[in-house]
Amino acid sequence: MSGLLNWVLWFPVIGMIAVLCVPGTKVQTIRYVTLVTTAITFLLTLVLYASFDTEVGGMQPHLSFKMPWISQFHINYSLGIDGISLPMIILTGLLFLICTLSSWTVEKNVKAYFALMLMLQSSVFGVFMALDFFLFYVYWEVMLLPMFFLIGIWGGENREYAAIKFFLYTFFGSIIMLVGIIALYYATGKGEDSFNILALQGGQFTEMTIHLFGTDWSFERLFFWAMFLGFAIKVPVFPFHTWLPHAHVQAPTAVSVILAGVLLKMGTYGFLRIAFPIFPSAAVEYAHVLAILGCISVIYGAFCAMAQNDVKKLIAYSSVSHMGFVMLGMSAMTTQGMNGAVLQMFNHGTSTAMMFLMVGVLYERSHHRWIVKPDGTKGYGGLYTHMPKYSIIFIIGMFASLGLPGLSGFISEALIFLGIFNKFTTITVIAVLGLLVGAAYLLWMFKRMFFGEVSDEVKEYDDMNKREIGYMIPLCVAVIFFGIYPMPVLNIMRASVGELLTLLAKYN
């Protein structure tokens, strides 16, 4: 059983090697190899789910895997999952499978594209599974490379700028995090567990101080902020969000989906796995800062989204807004808030993936993404009349995204608000405004694109084909099913989040 995580982690790499072995001209073979790989990987993640014990709060003992790696530094190749990472892993498996299908139309250098996608998948799994800080960091960074190339090669017009910006920005955050990792290594006395994320948890650094620039600083506070920087850029939290619109607008559809659906979650996952449990007292102490930043992200992202004329940019900003909710939920540090945050990570993954996929479907037909073109004319019009199937799926995704009850987004947002109201009432009152503006920009966009008479341009488009509908259906089902009954997901995370909260409660 303990090898299962290894299988999930390395199977995409096996697929990648297989893809690399196929001659570049056999495009169809490459696609099918990738499809099979991602499908099997997804099934493996489902096996993980099947063998998951929901009553265990910590890491699943029967799934953990540990092997020495760099013995002098006590660095281990150690993997494990708990209720916080499992939903992310399943989401990753699902989204990559869907992205493979949606990338069927990629024509440029197919071999490299799919090889990089599979590499990306493996590294994302690595981030969510790593229990060793060093391993975590390696995967965290390795993930940047395929991402950089995927945006840079298959992206839009301004792709180079976006790719470099994404790369540098995240690298900046993570290198500061690296300093934090190293500081932790020494703070624990270079012992057996100095890179062991689990052993570092529990607030052992609360009393520690370091001498810097002539005064004593609290070790915990200082390095909480170092970690914060690394993760906040990834989330992204205002004011570190500006790489996101660029990256999203330029990235090809599948990459946008992965970026918004999975990669952003790595930031909040980092908070939950690393920043909070390792520095619990600082986390509790600065919860209000996180809440304020989250709140600003919610509002700011929403308002910025409203001003966008590019659909993808609009959805990118909406991601900023929705990830702000996750920050809010985490900063609440209550049962419902924290669970809501993790659930929101999952739900945002599905709903925003839908939105990006839908935009991609449209883009393949129209080759532009303007709601209102720069010359002032309507970019689309009458899509509702002309593409009914497309419209219905779009509506599901959109309403899930704006938090319509009965679809997935609502429950997580409601839980987050229920969690945070008692703690930061004013912030809640402001952040709730995000729901309002969130509905406004999405529906306004919808109105401008879908209502009205069918424009000549739109008349040329075909409605969604079977492949496209096929890969949207799992997401639709997820969005609706978890909107009505979220307990399957909540059940997984409940115990793990509970453990985290028990830890944090000591410092509250």
Next chain:
Amino acid sequence: MEYTISTIAPIFIFPFMAFVVNAFFGRKLPRQGDWLSVGAIFASFLYTLRIFGDFIFNKFSTDYYVHKVFNWIDLSYGDQFFKIDLGIYIDNMTAIMLLMVTGVATLIHLFSTWYMKGDERYGKFFVYLSLFTSAMLGLVLADNLLLLFVFWEIMGFCSYSLIGFYYEKEEAGNASLKAFMTTRIGDVFLLLGILGIWSVVGNVNYVDIYAAISQGLFEGHTVMGISLASFAAFCVFMGTVGKSAQVPLQVWLPDAMMGPTPCSALIHAATMVAAGVYLSLRMYPLMELGEVTHIIAYVGAITAFLAATIALVQTDIKAVLAFSTISQLGYMVLGIGVGSYNAAFMHLITHAVFKACLFLSAGSVIHSTHTQEMPEMGGLRKKLPITFLAMLLCTLAIAGIPIFSGFVSKDRILGDALYWGLYAGQNKVHFIVPMLGFGGAFLTAFYMFRMMFLTFFGEPKDKEVYEHCHHEHFEFNRTLPLIILAALTLGVFYSGSLTGQGEIKIFPRAAQEWFKILVAAPEVKNFESYTKEKFDFADTREEKVWEKAHYHHQSGYAGVNPDNEEGIHHAHINGAVASVIIAFSGVLLAFFLYIRRLMSPDFFVNMLKPLHRLTTHRYYFDDFYIGILLKKGLLVFNNALAFLDMGIYDRIAIDGWAKVNNWIYRASKWFDDVIVDSIAVDGTGTAVNLFNLVLRVLQSGKIQFYFVVLIVVLSGYIWSLNFIS
């Protein structure tokens, strides 16, 4: 009778399943599945009848409710406790609501099969109708505010879809967007209210909220400086304001006419707007506790009056009805505000019936004439006799003519308002509330009959329209709903006393006043026996059933000083007299203006020109919201923010770092190029040049500048040793 989930849930599940089946397979079904929708809602109606009958006959005049809970979300772990229990909650009010919703909705469904016939999206319409109705039923059945909120929002979505049903039209898009967004403002407030209540009670079940209120749990909690009870009550009431189209969020409702007429009927009568009032009624104890009843009363009164004045100048038949809806909703809210709990609810029911009928009749007219403009109609009573009769009865009801239902309910509200404003010992300024109410009643009678006269009486103004209109025959799905609904506008169904005051000796009092007896404001004092622990549903994974009387019957005045029987009586007599006079004078005025033509309406228009302009522009609410708040405010702000974000913040603060590095690089290059090459060579002072000046050697070169740097730095280091040692 024992209630289990299987006897109650089908009320909701039937239409919901109809929605699901129709959504996926509707096209493949015969007749696009309309029979499924109609049948489902009719089945619900039958189930409801059973429950209603049970309340009426088995447990008559006792207070009674059924409460069933199942666990939805359970996040408990260790000593952390968090659960969301959803449940079904049925009491007398729910039973009546259910009956009204299913009954009216059944008839509207039936009517739709006629009205929508031949529409290219016929099947889709029924999908939405089913979802809409099921959402409303779910809302009514919900035992807590969160579940209510879920269905509340789903209804918002349905109204969005139905208003935007003709999505080829740009205006339909605007209207649906406006409807959704405006109500969403209220929704967001409602969510805040839920959060506020949750933070005190620990959940949002009605019974728990009542218990918490009775135990004074709300005391001492504040939110941003104001008491939490007020905050929550206000927020919840804002939900009503949004959903029930009260001032200042009333703007969406007139635009909602973009949808097909049956959907307007559904929105305006049975579902959407009723939900708002229903919420306020449910949360009545909280409103009292939070002391927001004055706000409610004023909002209601202002809405009732303003909407009525706007309705005066409308020429679109549906617009008249739309504004009359807003106005009537204002009465309901006014009723809640003045403590006329019973009457407000009664008005909700009576209004649902006659407004549904009015809309269906209007639909019948529109479908026949293919126009909505009243000036193009006229004399239609010969061609559409059944419609005419149905509409006439309803108009009589809405105008508040005795023996009709509208009179019974509205009169009680006005009477209570009068009592509240005049006799309840408050500041006399509050007298303006009943005055607005009476004014509105007068206007209602007037504009409703204006509509009647313009549409059905007189000579046909547009021959073409008239010719085009077919003679109406009895059609099962067209006229039957009209007839049933019209028949139900008789007051006798709701109250034995036609005036709402006296009694007819034939029936027992209880039978006559069933409404009054069944519907009573939750008397929160009776929850004192409940302790907080009992609400921690520690073990609620299995169903629990409570069947226990909690409410005591109480007269309809939960508001102010219910002991003042004499004052109440006095106020009611006066109120009844006044409203009868006012209603008839309104009708007469319309009669003189539009039938007799004693005076041209233009006379009034010219006389009150500024007012006329105000009303035709709907008091500039829309212009203000869209023109100024949205276009001048929000959009400009957004654009500025977005520019700030990408154009300034991103460019300067983020990309700027790359620039800074470039600048440093360029500066050093400039230093090499300009300082070293030009300035040194030209002989103006640098370190290099100093040596040159001293030694009368005029020129220096680059490699030598390197030397200079070396030496200068070296000297600097050595000099700096002074400070170290």
Next chain:
Amino acid sequence: MILNLFSNLSFYIPEVLVIITMCSLLFIESSYGPAEKERKLVFIAATIGLVLAFVSLMFNLGEESKLIFANAVVIDKFSTLLKMIMVLGTLGVVYLSKSSLDIYRGLKSEFLIMVMGVLVGGMLLASANNLLTVYLGIETLSILSYVLTSFKRHEATSTEAGIKYALYGGISAGVMLFGMSHIYGLLGTIQFAEMLPAFAKVQEAGQQWLMMASFIMFFVGIGYKIACVPFHMWSPDVYQGSPIPVTTFFSIVPKMAGIAVLVRVSLLFFGESQSAVEIGWFGLIQIIAALTMSVGNISAIGQDSMKRLLAYSSIGHVGMMLLGVLTLNTVGPKIIVFYGINYLFMTLVAFYITSAVSDKFGSDSQASFKGLVTKNPFMAILMSISLFSLAGLPPFSGFIAKFNMLAAVVDAKYYGLAFVAAVNSVISLYYYVKVVKVMIFSKAEMEGPIDTFRFSNQALIALCTLPVIILGLFWDKLMLLSEGAKIFIQQ
């Protein structure tokens, strides 16, 4: 005495082997007629010599630390490891020079001879144990380097670079000597080992100021050799002017040697005691390290010439290595050796590919790298790997090097410097990524396949990339090796 000295030679076999190789190269070269341009035997002999030297160095690793030649030279593991890096680097440069067109065909064997000479200087410097050997080592390194720099003798830039190098080397050597003379005067000896006891006397006499000043002058010589700010100014010019193999060579061997002597001096004189002198010395190195990193990396941003970019980047890396000097008491030598080994391979790969590309297009500007991925995807990927590695991105060895260096710095509680290093990493990534961007995202401007990537070249490049990846993942053995890098201190 004489016998004793000769017996010492047994520990000096690597250097002797290199010297023998150099001499034999002279003979082999002269045995060819002027018409024979290939001169394969020269390369074979050089390779054999270097490999033998490397093997004998490996044998030396197992030996105890020794002082030989009347304490003038110290053989310890630190110096041996650094010498191994230098020999490997030289070996790499030998092969680079074979295929490079930047060096005239007729001059290739001469290039090898001189490279051997420089290598001897570097090896001497690495194990120098008195002032005289330091001076001799630096001059041996330098004088031949001047010649190497101006190797493209028909080009003005090359000659100009040679002149600049020679003059700058001259002045810094002079300043260093001047400082040395006062050190000698104050401490009364040129032997490092004997100086240490004399330190106390100087402090009693209140002459620390003078002594510190002398040491700083001494540092100028070393600083110039490792090209740290502000003594770096010659280096971009020289790197740009020199042929590519020479540039490659310069960015490895002299730097390693200079770092070696700096580490030794720092550890010997300032390592143990906590005097004010120490603060002055390490304060100086802190500032210099921060400046070197920042200036190197920031200057690299605007470079179009790949050679110049790599030159500046090597300045940045020297700044990183200087951080290791700060942590001498704990893990410094180990980290520096470790960094050096990792740095060696990444640099070699980057220069190899740059060389091949610039040979083809006659220019090493970034424009000639455009669309490399379409012409030669394998090479483009390897170049990307090496650049990412230079930037310090996992899972490549550059990250491990940087990680350990940062770890050492954080351990020594230089948090500010760690931050500077971290920010510099980001800056460096910026310009490396720009090159990657040009290679992979841009469309090719120059036509034609790059035929200078012959199979043997590609194989060699791939061979050099292997350690970049493998060391990045499995570095515990390498760490074990470096951990032996103890500096021998004579008591």
Next chain:
Amino acid sequence: MISYGSYLLISAFLFVIGLIIMMARKNIVAILLGIEFILNSAALSFVTYSKFITKNLDGHIFALFIIVIAAAEAAVGLAIIIRFFQIKETIHIDEATELRN
């Protein structure tokens, strides 16, 4: 007897003069000469210390090495200067500014 201070003073003068020559003169050969000044100043101070202070031979030996290596350096330097002169036909240092950012 001349005190060692005087020798050191001369050495220092030589050093400074060398530096100034290097910085100020435009003729490359002259700059090379400046280097010789500096090297000789160092040699002088080595010998001085050896004779008066440390009383051992280290300084003398060092001076010998300096002389030898200075010669080698001058030789190489001159060779490069000659190449430079052949290409540029001048030995003015300001002509050597082709290499720059």
